[in-house]
Amino acid sequence: MRILLLGASGSIGSQTIDVINKNPQDFTLVGFSVGKRTRCISYILKKHKEVRYIYLIDASKAKQYSKKYPHVNFLSSKDHQLSDLVDLVDFDMAVNALVGFSGLLPSIKVLEKNKKLALANKESLVVAGELINKLLDEGKGELYPIDSEHSALWKCLKVNDQGVKKMILTASGGAFRKLNRSELKDVKAAEALKHPTWKMGAKITIDCATMVNKCFEIIEAGYLYRYPYSKIGVMLHDESYLHSYLSYLDGSFRGEISKPDMRNPIKFALYQGNIPFSTQSFSSLTDLKGLHFHEFDPSRYPLVSLAKLVLLKKGTYGAVLNRANEEAVHAYLKDEIAFLDIERIIFKLMKEHKNVHNPSLDDLIRVDNDVNNKTHLIIEKIKKGEMRW
Numbered sequence: 422m423r424i425l426l427l428g429a430s431g432s433i434g435s436q437t438i439d440v441i442n443k444n445p446q447d448f449t450l451v452g453f454s455v456g457k458r459t460r461c462i463s464y465i466l467k468k469h470k471e472v473r474y475i476y477l478i479d480a481s482k483a484k485q486y487s488k489k490y491p492h493v494n495f496l497s498s499k500d501h502q503l504s505d506l507v508d509l510v511d512f513d514m515a516v517n518a519l520v521g522f523s524g525l526l527p528s529i530k531v532l533e534k535n536k537k538l539a540l541a542n543k544e545s546l547v548v549a550g551e552l553i554n555k556l557l558d559e560g561k562g563e564l565y566p567i568d569s570e571h572s573a574l575w576k577c578l579k580v581n582d583q584g585v586k587k588m589i590l591t592a593s594g595g596a597f598r599k600l601n602r603s604e605l606k607d608v609k610a611a612e613a614l615k616h617p618t619w620k621m622g623a624k625i626t627i628d629c630a631t632m633v634n635k636c637f638e639i640i641e642a643g644y645l646y647r648y649p650y651s652k653i654g655v656m657l658h659d660e661s662y663l664h665s666y667l668s669y670l671d672g673s674f675r676g677e678i679s680k681p682d683m684r685n686p687i688k689f690a691l692y693q694g695n696i697p698f699s700t701q702s703f704s705s706l707t708d709l710k711g712l713h714f715h716e717f718d719p720s721r722y723p724l725v726s727l728a729k730l731v732l733l734k735k736g737t738y739g740a741v742l743n744r745a746n747e748e749a750v751h752a753y754l755k756d757e758i759a760f761l762d763i764e765r766i767i768f769k770l771m772k773e774h775k776n777v778h779n780p781s782l783d784d785l786i787r788v789d790n791d792v793n794n795k796t797h798l799i800i801e802k803i804k805k806g807e808m809r810w
């Protein structure tokens with residue numbers, strides 16, 4: 422299968438390269454994108470001789486690389502959009518390992534072109550779950566999740582999707598899981614970046630500390646598996662070994678238990694679920710010796726509740742949530758705002774938003790731009806000490 426990899430320089434991107442390297446008989450890398458980090462280009466090209474297109478942001482670097490690798494077309498942000506790769510490259514499956522809103526347009530284009538999409542970029546579903554499901558319902562493209570929780574649920578549903586009471590997403594609780602809310606006042610980004618169980622990109626690591634990530638994953642599960650909000654739950658789990666599970670009406674449970682390693686869900690998505698896997702049935706979480714679980718307390722992680730609004734009201738709420746979070750996280754990573762400002766910003770903008778039902782892609786882009794501007798105004802006020810909550 423010919424693979425187009427979007428976001429090759431990132432955490433999921435580099436692990437996707439590992440999976441392709443280990444399975445050269447089944448996958449051929451034909452194109453990829455990086456952003457600002459270009460050092461992986463030579464490493465990847467050394468092994469993958471079929472690559473003909475590469476996108477990167479910096480035009481002068483693209484020129485330098487073109488001279489070094491004349492058989493490859495280097496596109497840069499000066500003349501191209503990242504999603505142009507989807508039109509130019511001859512591929513069977515695109516792996517979307519981009520972070521944030523930048524992944525949305527490529528996701529939509531891949532499906533519109535009736536191709537397979539292995540999706541790590543959960544933001545695509547948060548912003549445009551309705552649009553993506555509409556495309557799938559029209560028979561456009563195929564969607565395979567890469568998130569570890571959703572990969573686990575996919576496997577469990579493959580074994581038994583009858584009589585499911587609830588799907589439960591497990592959550593590590595992030596870097597600050599041992600702190601109470603009053604202790605969150607002064608926590609810095611450098612500490613938030615120390616995730617207890619996973620090594621990931623900076624944005625998702627902060628999203629884990631705020632639990633926006635779990636909010637996103639509830640929305641993702643809702644759209645992927647067409648489950649209502651009321652049938653999706655969260656359980657805190659210290660070790661990240663139980664990747665998520667289903668509870669059944671007969672009182673039993675089924676989950677996937679394995680060492681946390683994103684190469685497993687990446688591989689499962691690349692093979693479209695057609696490789697051996699194992700899930701475990703259990704009658705109680707206490708049966709899982711050595712693994713620790715805690716009830717999820719919504720008041721400790723209030724942002725998770727926004728998944729309800731997004732899944733019930735739909736429309737443009739997901740776009741607001743995503744952009745407000747994306748910009749607030751960037752500002753927090755630069756130490757411009759406090760940790761708890763992230764949730765203050767998101768709640769304020771979600772509260773002020775007038776929802777647009779059945780949004781088009783243009784509507785979503787317009788709301789994204791609008792929220793981007795509003796978030797920056799708030800961040801400037803915070804920096805000047807003028808923001809009153």
Ligand SMILES: NC(=O)c1ccc[n+]([C@@H]2O[C@H](COP(=O)([O-])OP(=O)(O)OC[C@H]3O[C@@H](n4cnc5c(N)ncnc54)[C@H](OP(=O)(O)O)[C@@H]3O)[C@@H](O)[C@H]2O)c1
Binds near residue numbers: 434567
């Ligand atoms: N990491 C994990 O273990 C994990 C697990 C589950 C789900 N996910 C999801 O997978 C996605 C990727 O996460 P990650 O941790 O791999 O992120 P990451 O390490 O930050 O990598 C993100 C990739 O996107 C590229 N990128 C970002 N903005 C871009 C832009 N404007 N133009 C072009 N390229 C751009 C980056 O390029 P440069 O870095 O070169 O600029 C990089 O290649 C996210 O949606 C995340 O929620 C990640």
